[in-house]
Amino acid sequence: MCLGIPGRIVKIDDPAKKLATVDVGGVKRVINIACIVNEDHPVDSCVGDWVLVHVGFAMSRINEEEAAQTLKILTELGEAQAEIEAMRLSAAE
Numbered sequence: 563m564c565l566g567i568p569g570r571i572v573k574i575d576d577p578a579k580k581l582a583t584v585d586v587g588g589v590k591r592v593i594n595i596a597c598i599v600n601e602d603h604p605v606d607s608c609v610g611d612w613v614l615v616h617v618g619f620a621m622s623r624i625n626e627e628e629a630a631q632t633l634k635i636l637t638e639l640g641e642a643q644a645e646i647e648a649m650r651l652s653a654a655e
Contacts, residue, residue, distance in 0.1 A: 565616065566614030566615060566616045566621055566622070566632075567586055567614065567615050567616070567632075567636070568586070568612060568614060568615070568624060568628070568629035568630075568633055569584035569585055569586035569587075569591075569593075569612070569613060569620075569629075570584065570585050570610065570611070570612050570613075570629070571583070571584050571585075571595065571608045571609055571610065571611045571613060571620070572584065572585050572590065572609065573609060574605055574606060574608065575592055580594055580595050580596040580599060580605055581593070581594060581595070582605075582608060582609075582620075584613065584620065586615060587633070591615075591618075593613075593615055593618050593619060594618060594620070595608055595613070595619075595620045596619070597619055597621055597622070598611070598613060598620045598621075598622060598623050611623050612624050612625060612626055612628070612629040
C-alpha cells in the first residue's frame with residue numbers, strides 16, 4: 563500500500579536538482595519535485611503548491627481542500643489505530 567502525505571512546498575532549495583522544502587504538519591523536509599514540474603509548471607512556480615509526498619518525492623499536486631480532507635482522514639485513522647492498540651493491550655487473555 564502506498565501512502566501519500568499532504569504537504570505544502572515552502573521554498574525551492576536547488577532548482578537544477580528539483581529539490582524543495584515541504585512542510586508536512588509543521589515538519590519540514592527536503593523532497594524531490596521532479597514528478598510535478600513541466601513546461602507549464604516550472605520549478606520556480608511550485609512554492610505554495612500542496613503536494614502528496616511519498617518516500618521523499620512529491621507525487622502529485624493537489625488543492626488545499628484535498629490536502630485538508632486527507633490530513634483529517636489520516637488524523638482520524640491515527641486516532642482509531644491508537645484506540646485499537648489500547649483495546650488490544652487491555653484485552654482479557
